Amino acid sequence: xxxxxxxxxxxxxxxxxxxxxxxxxxxxxxxxxxxxxxxxxxxxxxxxxxxxxxxxxxxxxxxxxxxxxxxxxxxxxxxxxxxxxxxxxxxxxxxxxxxxxxxxxxxxxxxxxxxxxxxxxxxxxxxxxxxxxxxxxxxxxxxxxxxxxxxxxxxxxxxxxxxxxxxxxxxxxxxxxxxxxxxxxxxxxxxxxxxxxxxxxxxxxxxxxxxxxxxxxxxxxxxxxxxxxxxxxxxxxxxxxxxxxxxxxxxxxxxxxxxxxxxxxxxxxxxxxxxxxxxxxxxxxxxxxxxxxxxxxxxxxxxxxxxxxxxxxxxxxxxxxxxxxxxxxxxxxxxxxxxxxxxxxxxxxxxxxxxxxxxxxxxxxxxxxxxxxxxxxxxxxxxxxxxxxxxxxxxxxxxxxxxxxxxxxxxxxxxxxxxxxxxxxxxxxxxxxxxxxxxxxxxxxxxxxxxxxxxxxxxxxxxxxxxxxxxxxxxxxxxxxxxxxxxxxxxxxxxxxxxxxxxxxxxxxxxxxxxxxxxxxxxxxxxxxxxxxxxxxxxxxxxxxxxxxxxxxxxxxxxxxxxxxx
Amino acid sequence: xxxxxxxxxxxxxxxxxxxxxxxxxxxxxxxxxxxxxxxxxxxxxxxxxxxxxxxxxxxxxxxxxx
Numbered sequence: 308x309x310x311x312x313x314x315x316x317x318x319x320x321x322x323x324x325x326x327x328x329x330x331x332x333x334x335x336x337x338x339x340x341x342x343x344x345x346x347x348x349x350x351x352x353x354x355x356x357x358x359x360x361x362x363x364x365x366x367x368x369x370x371x372x373x374x375x376x377x378x379x380x381x382x383x384x385x386x387x388x389x390x391x392x393x394x395x396x397x398x399x400x401x402x403x404x405x406x407x408x409x410x411x412x413x414x415x416x417x418x419x420x421x422x423x424x425x426x427x428x429x430x431x432x433x434x435x436x437x438x439x440x441x442x443x444x445x446x447x448x449x450x451x452x453x454x455x456x457x458x459x460x461x462x463x464x465x466x467x468x469x470x471x472x473x474x475x476x477x478x479x480x481x482x483x484x485x486x487x488x489x490x491x492x493x494x495x496x497x498x499x500x501x502x503x504x505x506x507x508x509x510x511x512x513x514x515x516x517x518x519x520x521x522x523x524x525x526x527x528x529x530x531x532x533x534x535x536x537x538x539x540x541x542x543x544x545x546x547x548x549x550x551x552x553x554x555x556x557x558x559x560x561x562x563x564x565x566x567x568x569x570x571x572x573x574x575x576x577x578x579x580x581x582x583x584x585x586x587x588x589x590x591x592x593x594x595x596x597x598x599x600x601x602x603x604x605x606x607x608x609x610x611x612x613x614x615x616x617x618x619x620x621x622x623x624x625x626x627x628x629x630x631x632x633x634x635x636x637x638x639x640x641x642x643x644x645x646x647x648x649x650x651x652x653x654x655x656x657x658x659x660x661x662x663x664x665x666x667x668x669x670x671x672x673x674x675x676x677x678x679x680x681x682x683x684x685x686x687x688x689x690x691x692x693x694x695x696x697x698x699x700x701x702x703x704x705x706x707x708x709x710x711x712x713x714x715x716x717x718x719x720x721x722x723x724x725x726x727x728x729x730x731x732x733x734x735x736x737x738x739x740x741x742x743x744x745x746x747x748x749x750x751x752x753x754x755x756x757x758x759x760x761x762x763x764x765x766x767x768x769x770x771x772x773x774x775x776x777x778x779x780x781x782x783x784x785x786x787x788x789x790x791x792x793x794x795x796x797x798x799x800x801x802x803x804x805x806x807x808x809x810x811x812x813x814x815x816x817x818x819x820x821x822x823x824x825x826x827x828x829x830x831x832x833x834x835x836x837x838x839x840x841x842x843x844x845x846x847x848x849x850x851x852x853x854x855x856x857x858x859x860x861x862x863x864x865x866x867x868x869x870x871x872x873x
Numbered sequence: 874x875x876x877x878x879x880x881x882x883x884x885x886x887x888x889x890x891x892x893x894x895x896x897x898x899x900x901x902x903x904x905x906x907x908x909x910x911x912x913x914x915x916x917x918x919x920x921x922x923x924x925x926x927x928x929x930x931x932x933x934x935x936x937x938x939x
Contacts, residue, residue: 633933757919812904823884
């Protein structure tokens with residue numbers, strides 16, 4: 308022990324036991340998982356039973372704490388080379404200097420440390436998700452022709468600002484305005500008003516009502532700000548998906564308006580139903596359907612919503628000039644830079660380590676230490692998707708196609724996003740492998756059978772594999788997770804068909820039906836409205852010239868001489 | 874235009890059918906009704922709505938290729 312530190316003596320074991328017991332109780336009392344509505348107190352108290360029992364000891368009093376030693380000023384003035392002097396009882400905030408350190412101060416510090424850890428975790432993972440915008444930008448731009456590179460990059464940049472603005476105005480309030488207390492973030496109590504109607508004799512939450520401008524009804528709150536940041540970058544991930552399916556022909560002004568509507572209404576509505584305490588999340592509590600619709604990090608909420616919006620826009624726009632011959636046969640339109648395509652894929656995979664583990668909205672308490680399992684499942688599924696797509700293309704077409712291997716990589720990530728918190732590693736690999744093959748089949752089906760032009764495969768990667776991810780929760784959830792003993796207000800662990808609960812699959816399928824029958828329909832109606840008012844498609848002359856000059860006024864590569872068609 | 878409206882209505886009808894399943898007591902019946910709703914929605918989107926768009930597809934009309 309460093310000579311500058313006064314020995315703690317016999318008090319230390321007692322303090323340690325007290326700290327452990329207090330920490331355990333505080334962690335167990337956190338009842339809410341952030342992407343889901345609050346859990347009833349009964350469920351929370353059940354989690355307390357897992358706290359290791361400590362031997363009976365004499366209660367610690369304020370008098371005991373008064374004798375806890377701290378390093379002397381002289382010792383600290385010499386510098387703390389081994390770190391043993393920094394961080395001690397002297398750093399605990401004292402509410403009353405005259406009284407000195409009290410048990411109350413200690414308890415408050417433990418509580419604040421837990422919430423601080425969760426807030427820092429959520430912010431940092433949110434920053435990782437924000438970085439995915441760059442991944443999307445590079446992936447899409449690389450797959451575009453050089454004459455559209457500026458336009459594609461600009462869409463990926465502007466969707467961030469437009470989406471955020473719309474989400475700040477009303478999207479966040481619609482999504483999370485009625486979520487209730489998110490205990491991992493210390494409460495978020497102002498988000499307490501959900502608009503509810505009664506259907507089939509049960510309450511159906513439709514949209515939140517608090518949080519407009521992040522000022523309305525007390526939402527100028529530290530926990531709410533963290534939740535906004537994290538949910539905003541998720542929404543923006545969804546909003547950027549249609550830009551890939553619609554690139555090289557989407558009029559920029561129409562893209563701005565359509566993206567605004569997505570961020571303000573389309574995405575927040577479904578996200579409220581799934582994550583904001585809405586009716587899908589409560590299918591378990593109200594109708595006995597498993598634990599309600601379960602979508603941990605958003606295979607459905609983010610990716611299927613984005614993918615189905617991409618499908619709606621791609622239908623409205625129609626294919627690029629030259630994509631199909633007069634008899635309807637698809638023609639390959641080559642990407643201009645596969646290097647940045649794969650760079651984009653790898654950036655996305657990196658960001659996914661924020662996307663999935665970050666969706667716990669905390670690292671401390673409430674079963675959140677499962678973040679390790681979530682991260683490993685995420686990486687395993689991506690590898691399985693990559694390998695499955697590569698092998699499939701190799702066997703069927705004779706070469707391991709680069710862009711489809713990249714799509715398989717992303718397909719595995721998209722599919723594992725909903726189930727990552729509830730499945731074991733073998734299931735994660737199976738889910739990823741199925742996604743890797745599914746994306747290859749889906750891309751071919753969309754292009755050849757539906758004759759829809761989707762330059763990056765967004766409809767297949769995010770739409771088809773997002774839906775597969777939602778369904779896979781209902782099949783593979785193994786019932787071993789324990790996020791404070793309940794999910795969506797229903798006691799127990801999320802369990803799928805293969806582990807004995809068929810009702811969870813029913814809830815998941817009702818979520819899929821909602822995605823197809825409501826989210827797609829809403830996206831199509833908004834897209835058609837914008838088309839009728841201002842036209843969605845760029846003029847044919849601009850498209851043939853490349854959208855960079857007519858729409859943006861500058862080329863991405865001004866020194867290059869572009870050949871006809873590129 | 875009429876077929877586009879029909880397509881979007883059929884897609885929404887599929888959701889209504891699926892939602893109605895919550896009124897049923899049996900899990901198997903719920904599963905069957907929801908799957909039926911999903912099939913109806915997919916038919917509305919891919920079978921009717923997409924076909925309506927393809928009728929005037931740019932590669933059929935030859936627009937922009939002259």
